[in-house]
């Protein structure tokens with residue numbers, strides 16, 4: 001464990017062995033080459049078969065943003081008042097940023113995944129996040145009538161609006177750590193620092209899938225709930241949300257699976273502490289951001305509702321990891337919207353899936369898929 005055997009990973013490692021419990025889900029670089037994978041991809045004997053099950057389930061949810069009807073209901077958007085328009089624009093820009101940074105971060109995570117089933121999950125996961133980025137581009141482009149200047153203005157709020165920029169830089173910095181380690185060369189990193197960074201980055205990925213997206217989703221759902229507008233945008237958002245909810249489950253499983261490997265290098269209490277503090281910092285940044293936006297724009301959701309929703313979600317997501325809740329909020333302030341639009345816990349829309357998915361449906365598949373997930377894994 002002292003790094004004496006630190007190996008340069010080989011793309012093709014003829015000394016390696018892909019079968020057996022000597023392999024680790026992520027690279028640690030301190031095992032001899034015969035304990036490392038060969039680099040030949042195979043899935044016929046995965047060490048962690050449930051990770052490959054997740055890949056298969058995710059692929060059943062395949063949907064293509066560019067085959068989706070584009071929302072051209074610009075007139076509906078124009079009917080909103082200034083405040084609603086602004087909040088809607090911030091929300092779209094923020095969501096587009098989140099999926100962009102997810103794609104970059106998952107590229108780094110793919111590099112450190114070691115077992116083939118994890119590498120395949122990493123590639124599949126990234127594919128879906130790329131699809132989400134395409135969806136946000138299409139939403140923006142469709143809604144704003146192919147007006148490039150306007151689309152660019154909204155897209156770039158992510159860096160041009162001070163609150164959004166601060167918020168986004170915080171998130172990016174947190175993932176930057178792994179990128180920096182990879183950039184500087186893992187051979188320069190001590191095992192503890194590497195273990196801490198991995199914990200931090202995986203926890204951050206989970207926090208994003210599990211908490212950060214949801215106030216944005218809720219805001220867009222709220223506009224449909226309040227005014228009945230932007231139907232196609234909502235459909236695309238509900239596909240994205242269904243994917244993210246699936247990712248919550250997968251990433252919770254990955255973190256639980258990684259724990260015994262990472263805690264070979266750092267104590268268990270430290271691992272838990274990093275996870276809780278990372279999730280908490282994402283939740284706090286979310287609270288701060290929405291409070292700042294709400295202070296300037298009262299769009300119908302109250303400060304208290306936002307606060308309770310973020311805290312409520314954070315507690316539930318920590319419980320899913322087997323950790324103690326930190327806020328003690330167990331009432332969902334958006335119970336009614338969630339009943340209508342579903343998808344709080346599960347990637348199956350419990351409420352209105354038939355009506356909601358009438359044009360293009362993955363809900364039926366998703367229902368079956370969810371049963372299978374829940375049967376196989378305890379969430």
Ligand SMILES: [Fe+2]
Nearest residue numbers: 099128129132
């Ligand atoms: Fe996404």
Ligand SMILES: [Fe+2]
Nearest residue numbers: 209243244247
């Ligand atoms: Fe995701």
